[in-house]
Amino acid sequence: MASIDVRQTPDGTEPTWTGALRRRLVASLPPDQLLPDRQPAYVASWIYVFGVATLAALLAVIVTGTILVLEGPIWWHTSTVGHFVNSLHLWSVELFFFCMVVHLWGKFFMAAWRGRRALTWMIGALAFVGSIGTAFTGYLVQTNFDSQWISTQAKDGLNSVGIGAWFNVLNTGQMLLWHVMLLPLIIGVLTIWHILLVRRRGVVPPFGAAESVQAAEAEPEATA
Amino acid sequence: MTATKMHRAASPEAAKWAGPTRRYDLLKEFVIACGVVAVIVVALAVVLGSPDDRAVSIRQWSHVTPNDFVLTAATELDGTSPTATYGAPYSYTSDAGQKLGPLPLADWGGVRQPVDTTNDFVVNPLRTIVGDAALTSALQTWTRAPDSVRQGWASAYDKALSAAPDNNPARVKPGNYGPVPVMLNRLLGMARSGGLDGALTSSSGFYAFNYTKPLLLLSDGSYLSGLATAQHLAGDQWGMMNETGNFPGQAWLWLYTFWYQISPFNSSGNADALVWGLMALLTLGFILVPFIPGIRSIPRLIPIHRLIWRDWYSEHPDRPAGPPTGPPTEPRPRADMSA
Numbered sequence: 001m002a003s004i005d006v007r008q009t010p011d012g013t014e015p016t017w018t019g020a021l022r023r024r025l026v027a028s029l030p031p032d033q034l035l036p037d038r039q040p041a042y043v044a045s046w047i048y049v050f051g052v053a054t055l056a057a058l059l060a061v062i063v064t065g066t067i068l069v070l071e072g073p074i075w076w077h078t079s080t081v082g083h084f085v086n087s088l089h090l091w092s093v094e095l096f097f098f099c100m101v102v103h104l105w106g107k108f109f110m111a112a113w114r115g116r117r118a119l120t121w122m123i124g125a126l127a128f129v130g131s132i133g134t135a136f137t138g139y140l141v142q143t144n145f146d147s148q149w150i151s152t153q154a155k156d157g158l159n160s161v162g163i164g165a166w167f168n169v170l171n172t173g174q175m176l177l178w179h180v181m182l183l184p185l186i187i188g189v190l191t192i193w194h195i196l197l198v199r200r201r202g203v204v205p206p207f208g209a210a211e212s213v214q215a216a217e218a219e220p221e222a223t224a
Numbered sequence: 225m226t227a228t229k230m231h232r233a234a235s236p237e238a239a240k241w242a243g244p245t246r247r248y249d250l251l252k253e254f255v256i257a258c259g260v261v262a263v264i265v266v267a268l269a270v271v272l273g274s275p276d277d278r279a280v281s282i283r284q285w286s287h288v289t290p291n292d293f294v295l296t297a298a299t300e301l302d303g304t305s306p307t308a309t310y311g312a313p314y315s316y317t318s319d320a321g322q323k324l325g326p327l328p329l330a331d332w333g334g335v336r337q338p339v340d341t342t343n344d345f346v347v348n349p350l351r352t353i354v355g356d357a358a359l360t361s362a363l364q365t366w367t368r369a370p371d372s373v374r375q376g377w378a379s380a381y382d383k384a385l386s387a388a389p390d391n392n393p394a395r396v397k398p399g400n401y402g403p404v405p406v407m408l409n410r411l412l413g414m415a416r417s418g419g420l421d422g423a424l425t426s427s428s429g430f431y432a433f434n435y436t437k438p439l440l441l442l443s444d445g446s447y448l449s450g451l452a453t454a455q456h457l458a459g460d461q462w463g464m465m466n467e468t469g470n471f472p473g474q475a476w477l478w479l480y481t482f483w484y485q486i487s488p489f490n491s492s493g494n495a496d497a498l499v500w501g502l503m504a505l506l507t508l509g510f511i512l513v514p515f516i517p518g519i520r521s522i523p524r525l526i527p528i529h530r531l532i533w534r535d536w537y538s539e540h541p542d543r544p545a546g547p548p549t550g551p552p553t554e555p556r557p558r559a560d561m562s563a
Contacts, residue, residue: 039248040241042536049257052250056257060265077276086276087269090471095265097476110532111523113514115237125511132476139467139474145277146467149452152443153464160322160496162333165313170337170440173433202241206533207524210236212540213243 029200036199043203047106050099051198057096058191062184064089069180073143093135100128112204120197127190134187137179140169147172275469277455282424282438285447286415291391293415294408296445298385300341301404302378307440308341314440315339322497329497337436342378345441346411349423359410362403369402377402459484479506 067085068076076082104124113121139150151169158164168174286293299305311320313336321330347366353359366374381401388395393408414420424441425432442448449458457463465481467473483489483499492498513519523529530537 035250037248037250038245041244041246042533043248044246044535045532047532052254052257053261056254056261057265059258060261064265077278083274083276084269087272087274088265090274091268091272092261092265094268094472094475095261101476106532108513109523109526109528111520111529113520115235115239118514121514122511125513129507129511132474135474135476142276144275144279145451146275148279148439148442148448149457150464150467152439152448153459157496157500159310159313159330159333160494161324161329161500162312162331165333165336168313168337168434168436170436171434176433201238205237205241205243206536207529209243209536209540210239210241213241214236214239217242 029196034196034199040203040205042206042209047102047110048203050103050106054096054099054103055191055195057092057099058187060092061089061096064092065180065184073141073176077144089138093138097131097135100131104128110204111207114204115201115210117197117201117204120194120201123190123194123197127187127194130183130187130190134179134183137175137183140175141172141179143172151175272471275467275471277468280442280448280451281418282415282421282442283418285442285445286412286420289445289447290412290416291393292445292447294393294412295382295385295391296441297346297408297411298378298382298404300345300441300444301347301408302375302382303342304379304382305341305444307339307444313337315341322494324494324497324501339437339440344427344437345424346407348427349414349420350407350410352419352423353410353414356410358406362406362410365403366407373402376400377404381405381408460490479503 064085068082068089071079071082071085076086107121107124136150136154140147140154154169155164158167158169167178282293296305300308303309307314309315309317309320311317312330312333315338316335321328323329347363350359350363369377377400380399381396381404384396384399384401385391385393388397393405393412396405411420414423421438424438425435427437428434452458452463453461455466455468457466457468462478462481462485464484465474465477480499480503483502484495489495489499509516509519
């Protein structure tokens with residue numbers, strides 16, 4: 001009796017992990033959904049600016065931070081150019097947080113977690129919390145009076161709950177690596193995840209809009 | 225169909241939008257946003273710059289306030305300084321760590337950065353000095369003496385120095401202090417030469433990445449905190465979110481800093497653990513907003529969404545949202561904006 005090889009695909013080709021992953025990704029997020037050139041008509045408010053502005057400010061943070069990384073932690077104390085780059089880094093961080101907080105409040109008052117978008121909110125919230133940690137470690141590695149004072153004060157909070165035993169804010173080398181490597185990696189992953197979820201679920205509709213659209217679609221069928 | 229699938233299918237807000245749409249260029253919007261952000265950031269950097277107050281050194285401290293330095297060193301030697309009595313993660317002081325209710329979270333972390341203030345801050349740095357006969361003799365006397373005798377000398381000197389006018393070592397009343405006055409006098413000289421900065425930062429090897437010990441010594445004195453208070457950076461001055469000069473600092477830490485300004489946190493011995501516990505709870509609530517009854521209903525109760533979507537609602541005045549009217553519509557021209 002002939003046996004059936006379950007590993008064969010219907011067209012007779014051997015299935016691969018890569019192909020399966022591609023089909024899964026394309027099914028989850030088709031290209032026209034990933035990079036659409038149309039949006040629902042309600043996506044027309046200045047509040048939407050702050051989402052993309054947060055991304056733009058994050059890019060500015062990464063670019064200016066990368067220049068500081070290239071030259072090392074002491075450069076900006078001894079070079080006028082370095083100090084200017086540090087100023088760019090500082091203000092891009094301030095702008096990043098400003099835009100993110102406005103974006104956050106906007107999404108809150110839009111109840112943007114409606115319609116299976118709770119994970120989008122949660123990942124965004126985690127990115128916000130992670131950004132606070134990243135900015136905090138940035139203050140710790142300035143290697144100036146601010147970093148001395150902030151680290152000696154912050155240690156008490158972290159030590160009081162046992163975190164300081166592993167995350168030692170007085171260890172400048174450890175904090176530098178967290179700031180330029182681990183935390184940006186985490187923020188990067190969360191940001192990309194957040195954006196992909198936004199694209200997959202779409203922008204949340206106004207209260208009642210989706211129901212009205214669905215009801216209008218059903219009306220002709222009922223009267224036919 | 226399972227109950228979950230039925231629920232998902234029944235949610236119109238989860239379905240793909242079937243109403244009117246508008247042309248929208250996400251990439252163009254992002255590029256424009258990058259340009260605008262770049263202009264704003266450059267303008268702020270040019271006009272306002274950024275703060276950079278030089279780091280304080282032990283050398284600077286010992287020159288500006290030598291009496292404070294020697295008094296701090298005396299407390300390090302007799303084991304009564306804040307660091308010596310801190311508990312985990314620096315010392316094995318029992319019951320020193322803060323608690324969150326019954327939970328000794330600080331102790332659970334363990335002593336992972338042990339600091340022996342007597343030897344790390346005073347005795348071992350002094351051992352690096354050569355060619356000083358009086359110091360060599362003092363260190364020999366110190367080393368050969370029993371623990372109880374050493375503790376007696378150090379405690380007596382600490383007490384006498386605290387009582388001296390201006391904590392001036394030169395005005396300490398005579399007493400049985402053993403080699404302690406000589407040791408602290410030499411430590412002051414070492415600090416003023418910059419040698420103590422080097423000894424503490426290089427104590428873990430040639431490469432210096434870990435500043436735990438010099439920062440702890442600095443924070444045990446009152447010089448560093450005095451400078452910070454003058455810059456309005458103390459804990460009761462919303463210091464955690466501020467930075468030197470008139471810069472916004474970490475304004476996003478306002479809620480964390482806020483708790484330290486009010487009772488019971490500003491008077492509790494477990495203030496840090498309480499604030500961290502409270503912030504952990506609030507952060508969890510923030511992440512889980514979509515699932516918290518009451519909180520998740522606020523946006524429906526406070527109609528700010530009608531302001532955000534005012535165009536949509538004005539074009540659909542009879543119902544919160546109107547049905548699609550034929551093919552995709554083009555609302556009046558305006559800037560592209562996206563999530």
